[in-house]
Amino acid sequence: MRFFTSENQRLATEIIGRYPKARSATIPLLHLAQEQHGWISDDAMIEVGRLVDATPAEVKGTATFYEMFKFAPVGKYLINICGTMSCQLLGADHLMHHAETKLGVVAGGTTEDGLFTLEHAECQAACTEAPTLQVNYRHQYRVTTESFDQLVDDLAAGNLDGEIPPHGTLGRVRQAIPADKSVGAVPPTEVDGPPVWLAVEGAS
Amino acid sequence: MTDIGTPIDWAPGFIANTTPKIVSGRFEFEDSFTIERAMATGAYNGLKAALAKTPAAVHDEVRGATVLGRGGAGFPAGVKWGFMPPDKWPRYLVVNGDESEPGTYKDRLLMERDPHQLIEGCLIACYATGLSQCFLYVRGEMPLAHERIAVALNDAYEARLVGKNILGSNFSVDIVLHWGAGAYVVGEETALIESLEGNRGMPRLKPPFFPAAVGLYGQPTIVNNIETLANLPWILSNGAQAYAEIGSESSPGTRLVAVSGHVKRPGVYEIVNGLTTFRDLIYGDQYCKGIRDDNELKAFVPGGGSAPWFTPEQLDVPFEGREASAEGSMLGSGAVIVMDETTDIPTAALSLTKFYAHESCGKCVPCREGGTWLEKILTRVVKGQGSPRDLELLLEVGATICPGDFPHASSSRLGLEAQPFPYKMTTICFVGPSAFAPIHSALTLFPEEFEAKLTRRDTIPLMSMPVADATGTDESVGAVS
Numbered sequence: 001m002r003f004f005t006s007e008n009q010r011l012a013t014e015i016i017g018r019y020p021k022a023r024s025a026t027i028p029l030l031h032l033a034q035e036q037h038g039w040i041s042d043d044a045m046i047e048v049g050r051l052v053d054a055t056p057a058e059v060k061g062t063a064t065f066y067e068m069f070k071f072a073p074v075g076k077y078l079i080n081i082c083g084t085m086s087c088q089l090l091g092a093d094h095l096m097h098h099a100e101t102k103l104g105v106v107a108g109g110t111t112e113d114g115l116f117t118l119e120h121a122e123c124q125a126a127c128t129e130a131p132t133l134q135v136n137y138r139h140q141y142r143v144t145t146e147s148f149d150q151l152v153d154d155l156a157a158g159n160l161d162g163e164i165p166p167h168g169t170l171g172r173v174r175q176a177i178p179a180d181k182s183v184g185a186v187p188p189t190e191v192d193g194p195p196v197w198l199a200v201e202g203a204s
Numbered sequence: 205m206t207d208i209g210t211p212i213d214w215a216p217g218f219i220a221n222t223t224p225k226i227v228s229g230r231f232e233f234e235d236s237f238t239i240e241r242a243m244a245t246g247a248y249n250g251l252k253a254a255l256a257k258t259p260a261a262v263h264d265e266v267r268g269a270t271v272l273g274r275g276g277a278g279f280p281a282g283v284k285w286g287f288m289p290p291d292k293w294p295r296y297l298v299v300n301g302d303e304s305e306p307g308t309y310k311d312r313l314l315m316e317r318d319p320h321q322l323i324e325g326c327l328i329a330c331y332a333t334g335l336s337q338c339f340l341y342v343r344g345e346m347p348l349a350h351e352r353i354a355v356a357l358n359d360a361y362e363a364r365l366v367g368k369n370i371l372g373s374n375f376s377v378d379i380v381l382h383w384g385a386g387a388y389v390v391g392e393e394t395a396l397i398e399s400l401e402g403n404r405g406m407p408r409l410k411p412p413f414f415p416a417a418v419g420l421y422g423q424p425t426i427v428n429n430i431e432t433l434a435n436l437p438w439i440l441s442n443g444a445q446a447y448a449e450i451g452s453e454s455s456p457g458t459r460l461v462a463v464s465g466h467v468k469r470p471g472v473y474e475i476v477n478g479l480t481t482f483r484d485l486i487y488g489d490q491y492c493k494g495i496r497d498d499n500e501l502k503a504f505v506p507g508g509g510s511a512p513w514f515t516p517e518q519l520d521v522p523f524e525g526r527e528a529s530a531e532g533s534m535l536g537s538g539a540v541i542v543m544d545e546t547t548d549i550p551t552a553a554l555s556l557t558k559f560y561a562h563e564s565c566g567k568c569v570p571c572r573e574g575g576t577w578l579e580k581i582l583t584r585v586v587k588g589q590g591s592p593r594d595l596e597l598l599l600e601v602g603a604t605i606c607p608g609d610f611p612h613a614s615s616s617r618l619g620l621e622a623q624p625f626p627y628k629m630t631t632i633c634f635v636g637p638s639a640f641a642p643i644h645s646a647l648t649l650f651p652e653e654f655e656a657k658l659t660r661r662d663t664i665p666l667m668s669m670p671v672a673d674a675t676g677t678d679e680s681v682g683a684v685s
Binding site: 015018019021025027054061067068069083085088111112122124127129134136153163174177178182183184185195 | 471
């Protein structure tokens with residue numbers, strides 16, 4: 001029994017084909033695994049390793065470096081509250097405290113109903129809109145305690161299902177390179193001269 | 205001409221001003237990210253102009269425009285391109301879209317609001333220097349940017365603007381959208397390449413200093429920032445000369461600057477490079493309009509979380525690299541964080557040190573251990589549990605990461621002369637020094653605030669603790685019976 005569904009297996013093959021070396025597809029395939037399963041299991045890392053020609057340990061080595069990969073189930077909604085300077089100056093500590101009280105968990109915890117995981121986060125590149133948070137990495141700007149409560153209630157009621165997919169799903173649209181319009185990836189060892197437009201026009 | 209629709213005067217994170225628009229020209233349209241809007245407003249004209257020239261002429265044009273890299277180091281893109289060995293193939297383009305420097309918010313805006321401009325910039329770079337494949341590395345925590353770029357790329361492939369035989373020429377290049385997965389250090393160019401090769405995103409030992417010599421898969425690789433590439437379509441459409449006429453001689457063109465913190469109108473502004481001063485930006489009517497509640501300005505971070513701080517004495521410094529260095533800081537990634545008189549300086553410094561301690565990749569000991577110790581020591585000082593020895597210890601730990609004089613601004617209040625940028629460092633990349641920079645600035649420019657934390661209870665921030673009583677109403681601590 002393969003880890004990936006047949007559709008994801010097809011996607012995985014397509015993604016690997018875009019890189020001159022399969023190993024470069026490690027992170028995109030881990031994302032695909034997390035999207036399918038909600039978190040990264042050992043089985044997922046073994047399968048990714050098989051596909052990109054790496055050992056399971058090498059894949060785990062890579063995966064554990066990156067904060068977005070989770071190795072245990074998390075809530076349907078991952079709420080990341082930014083605590084870096086611009087947000088801190090505008091009340092992020094207070095917002096985090098409020099969130100912990102509202103959800104009844106400390107940062108890092110998951111609510112008993114499995115709906116919310118709350119985390120501290122670092123700068124979310126929305127500093128002018130501080131304080132900010134992300135729900136499954138979708139930004140919420142200028143958050144107040146009132147708007148936080150409203151957000152949590154809306155999420156719980158399913159009012160935002162159209163905008164915020166469950167944890168693991170990142171882009172709802174993927175790049176798809178049409179075979180007839182693609183140049184195709186070539187291993188670096190198989191290229192031994194400048195590309196054709198340079199060869200003709202003269203190197204810079 | 206297609207109908208260009210109704211302009212909008214405000215978009216999240218962006219506020220219009222009247223300076224020239226080189227990279228944010230399309231932001232005013234609500235649908236700026238669609239191929240229809242892009243084509244109706246001149247997208248890919250820069251590419252067409254490039255394809256009408258030889259690659260060498262395009263490289264000359266970019267070199268002539270002196271586009272200073274917008275990722276933080278400020279190195280001219282045209283010169284960087286020239287570092288590739290002439291006879292080693294293939295060459296790659298890796299686009300650095302891992303924006304995560306504290307205070308920085310411009311690359312995400314460029315990706316979300318104008319992906320076609322970015323794609324066009326990538327194509328121009330590939331054409332000029334013979335790069336056979338482009339990898340667009342976008343920070344994982346930006347799904348909207350991914351979605352917008354994915355749609356833009358799919359449309360551009362369909363329109364034969366990317367891929368095989370672009371616009372019917374012999375120029376062919378694939379652009380691959382790549383997902384990051386959350387790691388600040390991956391913004392360092394060699395760490396970015398490691399990550400793209402499927403490894404832990406740790407910076408590589410130097411030398412070789414530039415991936416242009418040894419980069420992705422050991423091949424010559426250009427790593428450029430999103431904003432740097434976004435400048436190229438305009439330069440190819442309007443010429444290097446027109447670009448040089450905007451801004452100062454040493455810093456031509458414009459740049460995007462995000463101003464956050466205690467200002468009346470925080471936002472991302474495209475400003476004239478080299479000439480605009482911090483006073484214009486923070487107090488100017490077309491920018492931030494002054495400090496909130498008309499409070500006094502206490503200090504500001506001039507170039508992202510890694511930059512040593514400035515005080516009101518440096519307000520007249522322009523956005524020009526050498527002048528900022530002489531004053532003891534850097535312009536970095538175009539991020540100004542403003543602190544007003546109510547700011548608790550040691551707590552603000554802690555928020556940055558925490559960030560860098562957390563984001564250390566663990567490769568260099570001074571950063572891995574030093575960053576964590578700086579955070580621990582400063583945390584106890586901020587909580588009122590520090591000792592006078594702790595303040596010395598902060599500087600001693602910092603000196604193991606950055607030996608020698610650390611840059612700082614001048615202060616007539618304290619009788620301090622400026623110590624110019626840069627610093628010496630014992631680490632491969634700038635994460636370690638960046639953990640120390642806010643502490644050094646805060647301690648040097650506001651020593652009294654740290655001393656007060658050692659002795660005065662009223663300087664210790666008390667978190668108001670809402671406690672639910674039996675009836676379910678929230679009250680503050682002190683009312684607990």
